[in-house]
Amino acid sequence: MFSKSCEYAIKAMIFVAQKSKDDNRVGIKAIAKGTDAPEHFMAKIMQDLSRRKLIHSVKGPNGGFYMDKADLKTSIASIVKAIDGEVIYTDCVLGLKVCSEKNPCPVHFEFKEIKKNLIKMIENNTIADFNDKLDSGKFFLKNK
Amino acid sequence: MFSKSCEYAIKAMIFVAQKSKDDNRVGIKAIAKGTDAPEHFMAKIMQDLSRRKLIHSVKGPNGGFYMDKADLKTSIASIVKAIDGEVIYTDCVLGLKVCSEKNPCPVHFEFKEIKKNLIKMIENNTIADFNDKLDSGKFFLKNK
DNA sequence: ATAATAAAAGATAAAACTATCTTTAATTTA
DNA sequence: TAAATTAAAGATAGTTTTATCTTTTATTAT
Numbered sequence: 146m147f148s149k150s151c152e153y154a155i156k157a158m159i160f161v162a163q164k165s166k167d168d169n170r171v172g173i174k175a176i177a178k179g180t181d182a183p184e185h186f187m188a189k190i191m192q193d194l195s196r197r198k199l200i201h202s203v204k205g206p207n208g209g210f211y212m213d214k215a216d217l218k219t220s221i222a223s224i225v226k227a228i229d230g231e232v233i234y235t236d237c238v239l240g241l242k243v244c245s246e247k248n249p250c251p252v253h254f255e256f257k258e259i260k261k262n263l264i265k266m267i268e269n270n271t272i273a274d275f276n277d278k279l280d281s282g283k284f285f286l287k288n289k
Numbered sequence: 290m291f292s293k294s295c296e297y298a299i300k301a302m303i304f305v306a307q308k309s310k311d312d313n314r315v316g317i318k319a320i321a322k323g324t325d326a327p328e329h330f331m332a333k334i335m336q337d338l339s340r341r342k343l344i345h346s347v348k349g350p351n352g353g354f355y356m357d358k359a360d361l362k363t364s365i366a367s368i369v370k371a372i373d374g375e376v377i378y379t380d381c382v383l384g385l386k387v388c389s390e391k392n393p394c395p396v397h398f399e400f401k402e403i404k405k406n407l408i409k410m411i412e413n414n415t416i417a418d419f420n421d422k423l424d425s426g427k428f429f430l431k432n433k
Numbered sequence: 434a435t436a437a438t439a440a441a442a443g444a445t446a447a448a449a450c451t452a453t454c455t456t457t458a459a460t461t462t463a
Numbered sequence: 464t465a466a467a468t469t470a471a472a473g474a475t476a477g478t479t480t481t482a483t484c485t486t487t488t489a490t491t492a493t
Contacts, residue, residue, distance in 0.1 A: 146290070146377075146400075149481065152384040159395055172439065186482050192441060205490025206438045221396070233290075240296040242432050251303055251419040251428045252365070256290075259407050266399055275395040284395045288386050293451065316469065330452050336471060349460025350468045435493085442487070449480070457472070463465090 151228040154190050156180040156286050158224055161200060161210050162217055162272045163279050170209030181287035190228070197227045212272070221267040234264065295372040298334050300324040300430050302368055305344060305354050306361055306416045307423050314353030325431035334372070341371045356416070365411040378408065 147155075160179045164171045173191060177184040191210055194200045199219055202210045212219075225233065237244030238256045246253075278284045291299075304323045308315045317335060321328040335354055338344045343363055346354045356363075369377065381388030382400045390397075422428045 146380075146382055149384065152382070155396070156383055174439095183482055185484070188440080189442095189482090195440085202440060203490075204438085204440045204488075206492065208439050208490070210440085236290075238290055238296070239300055239430070240293065241429065248432075249428055250430070251422050252299070252414070253428070255410055255414060259403065259410060262406065263403050266403060270396070270399055278395055284393055284397070285385065286383075286395070288392075318469095327452055329454070332470075333452090333472095339470085346470060347460075348458075348468085348470045350462065352460070352469050354470085436491100437493095438489100438491080440487105440489080443485080445482100445484075447480105447482070449478100451476100451478070453474100453476075455472100455474075457470105459468100459470080461466100461468080463467095 147225060148229050150186075150190055151225055153180065153182045153187055154194060154224050154228045155221060156182070157187060157191060158194070158200065158212075158219065158272050159275050159279065160286055162212050162276055165211040168211070170203060170207065170211045172209045176210065179286060194224075194227065199223060199227055217271065217273040217276070219272050221270050221272075222264065225267060233260070291369060292373050294330075294334055295369055297324065297326045297331055298338060298368050298372045299365060300326070301331060301335060302338070302344065302356075302363065302416050303419045303423065304430055306356050306420055309355040312355070314347060314351065314355045316353045320354065323430060338368075338371065343367060343371055361415065361417040361420070363416050365414050365416075366408065369411060377404070 157176050157180055160176055161171050164175070164179075171179075173188045174184060176182075176191065177187045180187070191200065191202070195202045195210070200210055200212055200216060202208070237250055238252055239250040241248075241250045244250045244253055275284075279286070301320050301324055304320055305315050308319070308323075315323075317332045318328060320326075320335065321331045324331070335344070335346070339346045339354070344354055344356055344360060346352070381394055382396055383394040385392075385394045388394045388397055419428075423430070
């Protein structure tokens with residue numbers, strides 16, 4: 146569904162949101178460990194998210210990544226767009242360069258509804274929405 | 290959503306179904322051209338589909354690929370499983386190795402419904418269903 | 434100022450996916 | 464049985480994605 150990078154990005158955003166209450170910051174090591182991701186690879190993704198202003202960072206001692214109130218309102222869709230681009234919005238399921246209502250591939254209308262629901266869902270769910278869930282202890286960002 | 294190979298496979302199945310009326314056979318060149326796919330790459334995919342009995346083939350002059358009555362009942366889901374495996378059935382959206390009702394990732398329940406509808410759709414739509422559509426001339430397997 | 438810390442950036446490498454080219458094997462027709 | 468045809472199989476190559484390692488830059492505390 147999403148690229149590996151995007152999976153890590155979503156998990157990292159949820160993780161940092163969780164940890165950055167009371168102006169706390171989280172280092173890349175903790176993020177990697179907490180999301181079961183390779184540290185250096187995750188560092189790259191965090192840089193991407195930071196450059197795109199989905200998250201904030203501070204260098205130096207006591208530095209790390211954190212999210213402010215506004216960042217918490219980020220939707221899953223924004224993360225997906227930042228990392229994977231607009232593919233799930235625009236791309237044809239069968240790979241046609243032009244696939245539209247007027248020039249549809251054979252499965253165009255069958256997938257239309259599915260895609261619409263998927264997009265609606267990722268746009269309506271924000272990082273903040275997942276904070277409470279994680280607090281409950283019934284949801285997980287990694288195994289074991 | 291699906292791999293490039295899988296996109297080609299679905300298009301090829303629809304194309305061959307379309308062309309294999311009255312015991313006709315289609316060569317790999319025609320399939321590649323008719324689906325806008327690289328010939329040698331498509332040949333590999335056709336071999337896969339043939340090995341997995343989703344399609345039939347005959348070597349030699351007047352040979353090629355064709356589908357019988359039973360083949361036409363193949364669902365999109367069967368093609369996806371043959372080429373991409375069970376990923377869309379089993380894999381966690383955030384990449385958790387174990388992600389279930391009892392051990393869910395944060396987005397598990399949000400994606401549950403989406404996935405259910407997607408699977409239902411690809412299981413209920415068969416190759417035969419697309420034959421009529423293509424006959425109508427209002428649907429396309431390639432651009433231009 | 435200096436040393437320590439931690440993100441940012443750059444360079445490299447491994448793996449997977451996509452694509453191409455060449456050879457072989459099977460089948461048909463003449 | 465020989466030539467032509469076409470799928471099957473094998474070998475190679477390019478591209479993208481995923482991952483790792485090293486160096487640099489910014490910040491803080493001493």
